Amino acid sequence: MASLGVNIDHIANVRQARRTVEPDPVRFALLAELGGADGITVHLREDRRHIQDRDVELLRATVRTRLNLEMAATTEMEAIALRLRPDMVTLVPERREEVTTEGGLDVAGQVESLAPLVGRLMGAGIGVSLFVDPDDAQLEACRSCGARWVELHTGAYAEAAWEQQPFQLARITEATAIARGLGLRVNAGHGLTYHNVEPIAAIEAMEELNIGHTIVARALAVGLQEAVRQMRALVQNPRRDPLFGDRQP
Numbered sequence: 001m002a003s004l005g006v007n008i009d010h011i012a013n014v015r016q017a018r019r020t021v022e023p024d025p026v027r028f029a030l031l032a033e034l035g036g037a038d039g040i041t042v043h044l045r046e047d048r049r050h051i052q053d054r055d056v057e058l059l060r061a062t063v064r065t066r067l068n069l070e071m072a073a074t075t076e077m078e079a080i081a082l083r084l085r086p087d088m089v090t091l092v093p094e095r096r097e098e099v100t101t102e103g104g105l106d107v108a109g110q111v112e113s114l115a116p117l118v119g120r121l122m123g124a125g126i127g128v129s130l131f132v133d134p135d136d137a138q139l140e141a142c143r144s145c146g147a148r149w150v151e152l153h154t155g156a157y158a159e160a161a162w163e164q165q166p167f168q169l170a171r172i173t174e175a176t177a178i179a180r181g182l183g184l185r186v187n188a189g190h191g192l193t194y195h196n197v198e199p200i201a202a203i204e205a206m207e208e209l210n211i212g213h214t215i216v217a218r219a220l221a222v223g224l225q226e227a228v229r230q231m232r233a234l235v236q237n238p239r240r241d242p243l244f245g246d247r248q249p
C-alpha cells in the first residue's frame with residue numbers, strides 16, 4: 001500500500017506572488033500532516049521562486065512525519081542538505097526558465113559526478129532518491145550511483161492523451177518491476193491528480209507518491225487538511241482500473 005508525500009511548493013507560490021509572509025508553508029505542513037500526510041516534500045529551487053531557505057530550516061524543526069528535500073545536484077544544495085539533514089533528498093533536474101520540472105534527471109549521463117554526491121549524502125544519514133523517467137538505462141545508472149531509491153517521473157502518464165494512458169501506465173509498471181529487480185525502492189510523482197492517481201497507487205511495489213499541485217488546488221475549495229485526507233484515501237485504497245476499464249496498453 002503506497003504512502004503519500006505532500007509537496008507544499010505551491011503554498012509558497014501564493015506567498016511569493018506578493019513577496020509577503022502568508023500563506024506560510026510551514027504552518028500548512030502541519031495541516032497536511034493532520035490530514036494524514038506520511039511525509040512533506042519541498043523543492044528548494046536555485047531561483048527560490050517558491051520555497052525559501054527559511055521554510056526548509058523551520059520544516060526540519062517542525063515536521064513530525066518525514067521531510068523530503070527536492071534539490072538540484074549542486075554544491076550549494078549539497079551544503080544546505082548536509083547542514084539541515086532532511087530525512088530524504090530527491091535529486092531532480094532544474095532549469096531556471098522551466099515552468100515546472102520537465103523530465104527526469106539524466107543519471108546515466110553523469111554517474112561519475114552523482115555517485116560521490118549520493119555517497120556523501122548517505123554518509124550523513126540522509127536517504128537519497130533519484131527522480132528519473134521510467135527508463136531501463138536510467139534505472140541501471142541509479143543503481144550504479146549507489147542510491148537506494150528512485151522516484152519515477154509520472155509526467156508523461158499524467159499528460160498523456162486518453163488512448164495513450166494505458167501505454168504510459170504500462171511503462172511505469174514495467175519500470176517499477178525493473179527497479180525492484182535492481183534492488184531499488186520505488187516512489188513516483190509529478191502531475192498526479194485525484195482522477196489519475198489510483199492506477200499508479202495500485203502498482204504492487206510502489207512505496208510512496210509525491211503529490212502537490214492537485215492537492216493545493218483542491219485545498220482552495222475544501223482546505224488543505226481535507227484535500228490531503230481525500231487524496232490519502234485514494235492512494236491507500238485505489239481501485240485497480242477506474243480509468244481504463246477493459247482498455248489494455
Ligand SMILES: CC(=O)[C@@H](O)[C@H](O)COP(=O)(O)O
Pocket residue numbers: 007009010042043070092099100101131189190191210
Ligand atoms: C520533481 C517534481 O516533479 C516536483 O516535485 C517539483 O517540485 C516540480 O517543481 P515545482 O514544484 O516548482 O513545479
Ligand SMILES: NCC(=O)COP(=O)(O)O
Pocket residue numbers: 007041151188189190191192210211212213214
Ligand atoms: N516529485 C513530485 C512532487 O513532489 C509533486 O509534483 P506535483 O504533484 O506538484 O506535480
